[in-house]
Amino acid sequence: MAAKVAVVTGGNKGIGYGIVRALCKKFEGIVYLTARDEGRGLAAIEDLKKEGLEAKFHLLDVDSLDSIQRFRDYVKSTYGGLDVLVNNAAIAYKVAATEPFAEQAEVSCRVNFIGTLNVCNELFPLMRKHGRVVHVSSSAGHLQRINGQEPESIELRKQFADPELTTPKLIELIDTFVSLAKQAKHRENGWPNSAYGVSKVAVSALTRIQQRELDQSRPGDDIVVNCVHPGYVDTDMTSHKGVLTIDQGADAPSHLALLPPNVKEPRGGYVWHNRAIVDWVNGPTPTIY
Template identity: 35%
Template sequence: MTSVAVVTGANQGLGLALVRGLARRLGEEGVVYLTARDRGRGEAAVRLLEGEGLRVRLHLLDVRDEASVEALAETVRTEHGGVDVLISNAAARITPDRPQSEQVREFVDTNNHGTYRMIRAFTPLLNDGARFVVVASSFGSLTNLPTGLHPRFDERSVSPEEIEAAMDEYAALVEAGQAKIKGWPDWINIPSKVAQVAAVRVLARQLGEEAGKRDVLVAAACPGLVDTEASRPWFASMAGALSPDEAAVDVLWLACAPAGSREGHGELVQHRRVLPYRF
């Protein structure tokens, strides 16, 4: 039986490494979609993998565009009927040389609303035994936010739409220079990652017992510090960082968990260990 996998943000860095790993694991019988916003970069990534003897399919995708997400979902639905492995990895970069007020809107629209669009479009397409992994980070623990903000991301009571609304509110506060006054962290990456993990936890809650019955696993994954163009501007040295292929190993361990595995379901997982969302 053909296994179908989709990776977003996959023309470089960790995303490309994840596609490479999936193509190797699934082999000739598998279908792996490498998605990219830019056709030229996507085609270059496909050629690179083909040069390694791997077969993948390119599909253009901009997670900021709902129509683009729906087009990918429709392709998967009509050609395959569903998806077995979905890794939501697309992320906007932030750089230290520009004010965060100039970057927050695109960052939230890509990392948070993009994750939400993928969840909404692809949850109905998850086959029995499917694995849905959202690439986040260890910053996604609720403990990284002031306690007054915890109710905004409490998966036990909030809806996905309320999480997205909270992030829109946060982006507006950053743009207005009011975020710190209102008790939010200075660095936009922290609320964004908490919201991503919260979205995964809400999805696990909504799937409920059905996830176990159908052997569907949803989780967030922190790959650790990865040596990429996006991370280098923030660190004086990348000596301790993983290469994209090294970082992909543990993410793929989660995304390709064997049948019946419930380890990490609804959780944030780093290096095969569950990180506490709250203490």
């Protein structure tokens, strides 16, 4: 039988590193720590070694289609398939960031949403039976974070929540947000003032679409896609203000990565850091942490 393979994006630090560590302990197969920077990735592999854990490294910049395709070719030719994919890599501008909102909107949506989508588009054809996909979303990725009460926000929530939403339509929605942000008109059109939040709402919406489409295109293959809020975690992204350790933040993502064959739920779900399945459409949004 071919060796099982798990892949984590943005695995060199923070929650991604915690997920790699958890998978090294619990996954019965080969674990790939991927990172956009070779030096940082290899240093993380060395840190794991000091703990007696073994992961393999490969370069993967989710913001580069070329890099994603090179990784896909490598996995295909080396292993022929893939069993676990954890889309963890993301960026978040600090509150004090000086980049204009238009730029923050464009870059956040491109890296966090389009990057995740591109990784999936290239790697999903390699997913084997009982494959498990986890998107690390956020509390900011709950639909109710598009929280306006005016008709424009209500209409946006309706479109995101549409059980028949497609990926092209989702891309169109996010393109509209970015284009409105460039004109400083996103607020009056019902969007929140959070580039990171919109990028994560898109990731959460993508989860539902992908589960529905995989169930249709590969019935019986039991490929499960979920997204997760890992909690408020002590990492560079939170300027180390988070209250959870990276191992605590890795708990729910690694649990979802290791869901047993033919699990009934969650499938296409939005999962909280305590592993609870949360109603993404109607909320209420659980307390932040």
